[in-house]
Amino acid sequence: MKHLRMTCGRRGATIVEMSFVVIALFGLLFLLMDLSWVVFAKASVQHAVREGCRFAVTSQTLSGMGHVPSIREVVRQNSMGFIHSSMINNIQVNFYHPETLQMLAGNGSNAGGNLVVVAVEDFEVRPLIPFVRSADPIRFSVRAADRMEASPLGIPPSLW
Secondary structure: OHHHHHHHHHHHHHHHHHHHHHHHHHHHHHHHHHHHHHHHHHHHHHHHHHHHHHHHHOOOOOOOOOHHHHHHHHHHHOOOOOOOHHHHHHEEEEEEOOOOOOEEOOOOOOOOOOEEEEEEEEEEEOOOOOOOOOOOOEEEEEEEEEEOOOOHHHOOOOOO
């Protein structure tokens, strides 16, 4: 009889101890999910920027668009939905002189031999499950650069 009383009291302590362990394990699981989400978002946006840079160096344009809007659209299409149409102006496309590294502007800045830098600055990702950490977004920037190839017939496309 005395043994039964001790077993019943011990069973309640086991449930309480297990609840502490389960809460800690779920917290760790949610934290890992959030960190994985941020790494996935950054890798996806980095891939999109690299694809935009690859598109830029070939001096191609999409139908009815200039060079810079075409590059931005290619980045948006490759971002796996992280960059929406309303965020397209957050994609920066700059051209630089290859020797002086001075930023170039205007027609001809996208000529062959110049450098192109495609960037997404201060991109925000919100956590999936703000259980362990705050719901504040995590910000990051990604960039890709390459040297422009010579344009067909030696005439670079219009920028806008």
